[in-house]
Amino acid sequence: MAKGLDIGTMNIICSEREEEDVVFTQQRNAFMELESSDLTKTMLDSAKVLYIEKDARIYVLGEDAFKFATIFGKGTRRPMRYGIISPKEKDAIPMIKLIVERVLGEPAHRNEVLCISSPADTIDLDMNALYHKKMMESLARRMAYETHVIDEGLGVIYSELSDYNFTGLGISMGAGLTNVTLAYLATPVMSFSIGRGGDWIDEQVSITTGLPKDHVCATKEKGFKLGLEVEYGSADGALSIYYDALMTYIIKNLNRKLAEITPPKVEFPVALAGGSARPDGFLKMFERKLREAKLQIDISSIKLAKEPLYSVARGCLIAARTHEGEEKGEGETEESAG
Numbered sequence: 001m002a003k004g005l006d007i008g009t010m011n012i013i014c015s016e017r018e019e020e021d022v023v024f025t026q027q028r029n030a031f032m033e034l035e036s037s038d039l040t041k042t043m044l045d046s047a048k049v050l051y052i053e054k055d056a057r058i059y060v061l062g063e064d065a066f067k068f069a070t071i072f073g074k075g076t077r078r079p080m081r082y083g084i085i086s087p088k089e090k091d092a093i094p095m096i097k098l099i100v101e102r103v104l105g106e107p108a109h110r111n112e113v114l115c116i117s118s119p120a121d122t123i124d125l126d127m128n129a130l131y132h133k134k135m136m137e138s139l140a141r142r143m144a145y146e147t148h149v150i151d152e153g154l155g156v157i158y159s160e161l162s163d164y165n166f167t168g169l170g171i172s173m174g175a176g177l178t179n180v181t182l183a184y185l186a187t188p189v190m191s192f193s194i195g196r197g198g199d200w201i202d203e204q205v206s207i208t209t210g211l212p213k214d215h216v217c218a219t220k221e222k223g224f225k226l227g228l229e230v231e232y233g234s235a236d237g238a239l240s241i242y243y244d245a246l247m248t249y250i251i252k253n254l255n256r257k258l259a260e261i262t263p264p265k266v267e268f269p270v271a272l273a274g275g276s277a278r279p280d281g282f283l284k285m286f287e288r289k290l291r292e293a294k295l296q297i298d299i300s301s302i303k304l305a306k307e308p309l310y311s312v313a314r315g316c317l318i319a320a321r322t323h324e325g326e327e328k329g330e331g332e333t334e335e336s337a338g
Contacts, residue, residue, distance in 0.1 A: 002113040002324045003145075004316025005104060006155070007096070007136055009080045009176030009199065010275055014103045015313040022317065024310050025103050027062035030076040031095050032069050034058040050102060059091075062099055069214050076214060082195050083119035083152075083177035084132035097139055107144050114145035115320035117152045117312050119177050123253060125195035148323055151191045153181025155315030160271035160305050162318075167266065169297075171250070172312055173274035175199045178250050180257075182297070184264050194253050196246055198276035204245075205238040226281030243279070247286050251293045258296035267300040273311035277304060 004015040007029075014025045027050070034040060036058045044051050049064045060068055069076045079085065079092035079099075086092050104114075118133040133149055140147040150158075156170030156179075166186035172179045175198040182190040202220070206213045219235045226243055272286060283304040290302060305311035 001108050002115070002317065002320035003104065004155075004313050004318070004320050005100070005114060005116040005140070006152075006310075006313035006316060007080075007100070007116060007118075008174050008275070008312070009078065009083050009197070010174065011309065012096075012099050012103050013310060013313040014105075015310065015317040017317070017321075022314060024313060025105075026309075027099050027103050028066045028076075029080055029096065029099060030062070030065045030069075030078050031091075032060045032065040032074060032076050034060060034068075052098060059095070061095065062102070066214070075212065080132075081176055081199075082122070082125060082127065083174060083179075083193065083197075084127065084129055085135060093135065096136075100139060101143070104140075104143065104145075110144045111146040112144075113148070113320045113324040114140050115148045115150060115316040115323065116140060117155050117316055118149045119179055120151045120153065120181070120191040120193045122177065122193045122195050123257065127195075129193075146323075148319065150316065150319050151181050151188065152177075152179035152193075152312050153191055154183060154188055155312040155319070156271050156273045156305070157181060157183045158186070158315035158318045159311045160273065160303065160315075161269060164269050168269040168271060169299075170271050171273070173197055173246075173250075173272070173276040175275060178246075178274070178276075180250070180254055182258075182261075182263060182268065184266070189263055190257055190261050192253075192257055194250065196249060197274070201239065201242045201246060201276070204242045205235060208238045209235055211235055220279065224279050226279050226285050239279075243282070244285070247289050251289055251295075255293060255295055263297050267298045269300050270302040271305060271311075272303070273305040273308045275309045277308045 006013045012027050012029050015022055036053055036056050050061045052059050065076050079089055079096045116136055119129045121128045137147050152172045153170040156172050157166055161168040167184050170181045177193040178197050179193045181188050202213045202216045205216045287302045
């Protein structure tokens, strides 16, 4: 049984097929440090909270870390920044490893096919994704998975554009990065990322309003709507301003990169996804701005993934099942030849 894994800055999501359904397992890619005591451990155990104990400290992991941070007014620590392993977080790799192991689980058999997402190289930050990509591959292979990697934007295309023969523009607005891939018949023509996403919005709103970032993030995820009249000086008002700014920045860089290639002369559908694309009104605002821009390609339809947060993980699962089918086909050919 194949699996897909989206290793995002904010969430780590596994996708797998159970009979006719695709099932997702999700954890926040975050942790929070607490002082260790018998009472604290008893409380966490009774609540079935995911945590580990290390050097007389307790580290609450995943979704529980985010909930605790919101309750106690403390900030979470994040193993990843800008879509890759954070070089400033010394506990990044062991924490990601624990969360991935919890989400992914043991393979059903040795060399079960797994496809994981990786960001494309950024065009506005001095960094590349190679180290992160190799570390995530290594982690999965140590768990006895046969691992393949695809760009995050291509994952969106696999998930959302099968009716268009996997031709189109896939845009994934995550927490750390926004990833963009243009593909023709499932083959990437252009892939890049920019160093702005949901975290950038949260940081700017936090600076503007003085609210903690985790509070801003919680506001964004609970009923925030774009395109409505909002109170000046409120978190909703600042969120609307910075969503507009981020969309403008994405489209500006998209057009700049399109000018560097010679794409096929076809109309390209656009698929939008990612956790930061979930607010009501997002599609309407992005479509208006995209239609107004004079892009270097012709755009046909523009759609928002039905489940924006799960789109990349679903695309990874489709890619993994394709690899699994190819390997079975090769095995059958070898058997028949023998």
